[in-house]
Amino acid sequence: MQTNGKLLDELSFEYIKKIGKILISLDGNKERTDFNRGEGTYDKIISNIKKIREQGYDGELIARMTISQDFPDLYEQVLFLINSGFDSVHWQLDAGFYKFDFDQNKFSEFVEKYNKSVSKLIDFWIDEMKRGNVLKLYPFLGISESILKNEKTKLRCGAGHSGYAITQSGKIVACPIMNCIKDFYAGDIKNSIPENLKKFSVSSPCDSCSYLDLCGGRCLYWNKSKLWPKQGDELICLTIKHLIDELEKRMLEIKKLIDDKIISIADFDYEKYFGPEIIP
Ligand code: SF4
Known part of the structure; x- marks a missing residue:
């Protein structure tokens, strides 16, 4: 179930206990979550989670973060969520989904800082592995699993090939965000x-990109709608390429931890297409 978590306390536990995973939208600490989603949101969600x-x-309780272009501090916010009792974290960049919010200087600065934060978070993720703990940070988990198993991927959310949405009128559509677009x-x-x-x-530029087999194409809606100018999309792809390159660099270390039986390849298994895009 994907939810903003605000009404979880109104759903009887008889139903809640039947749900295997709950993805809850929050973006990190109280300041960050309330800035994005309104005052009082963070306290309400945390109280509801505590209750269930x-x-x-x-x-599984999954924090589903939106990383806004104002705040690149991924590392700090993910650590906060892990320490607050979330089993796992997924994040998505709020970039390329709206026509009028691209500012080249602002977003370039964001990308530089965000990439540094990703590298720092990968260091933390590997340090946890050395203690036998493979944290479910979904972007890291999904890409690493593919590298370890030498598997190619299509769009990692499953949109348009393995996962579909059903509209209120009964139409089956490639992705929930495209629910009114007849072409899909x-x-x-x-x-x-x-x-x-x-x-x-996915089509251009993904269909000719050397990262496609590991990336899968980020997002079908983003790929088709092309709301940002080319230089904006290229900056988004820089974050993806950085993430993949950084994980590739650490593979020998990860494989050694598997060989030494500190962790197991099964620790990277996850249920495919349950929602998150994997590629932020
Ligand atoms: S890195 Fe960018 S262009 Fe390449 S496959 Fe991924 S989303 Fe497409």
């Missing part, structure tokens, strides 16, 4: 056979 844990909820209708619930749903794949 006390009731005995033992499923794949069928409908009354007449379509699941195996025969229309499939969609």
Whole structure:
């Protein structure tokens, strides 16, 4: 279940306990979450999470962060969430999804700082592995699993090939964000056979990118809608390439930890296509 977490306390535990994973939108500490989502949001979510844990909820609680262009301090915010009791974290850059919010200087500065923060977080992630703990930081987990298993990926959220959304009128569509775009209708619930749903794949620039097999193409909506100018999208891709390069650099270390049985390759397993995009 994906939720903003604000009404979790109104759902009977009888139902909550049946949900294997709950993805909750929050962006880090109180200051950051309330800045993005309104005053009081953080306290409400944390109180609701505490309540369901006390009731005995033992499923996975995933913090689903939005990283805004004003705050590149990923490392600090992820650590905060891990220390606040979240089992796992996923994040997405708020970049390239709106036509009028690209500022070259501001975003270039963000990318530089964000990339440094990613490197610092990878250091922390590997240090935890040395203690036998593979934290479920989904962007790291998904990419590393593919490198370790030598697997190629398509769009990592599954949009348009393995995961679809159903609109209120019964249309089956490539992705929830595209629910009103007829070009991305794949069928409908009354007449379509699941195996025969229309499939969609990413186009330029991803289809000729050397990182495609590990990246998968970030986001179908972003790839098709091209809301930012080329130089903006290239800056977004710099963050992806940095993330992949940094993880590739650490693979020998990770493989040694697996060989020494401090961690296991099974620690990198995760349920595919349950929601997060993996590529931020
Ligand atoms: S790095 Fe950028 S261009 Fe390359 S596959 Fe990923 S999203 Fe597409």
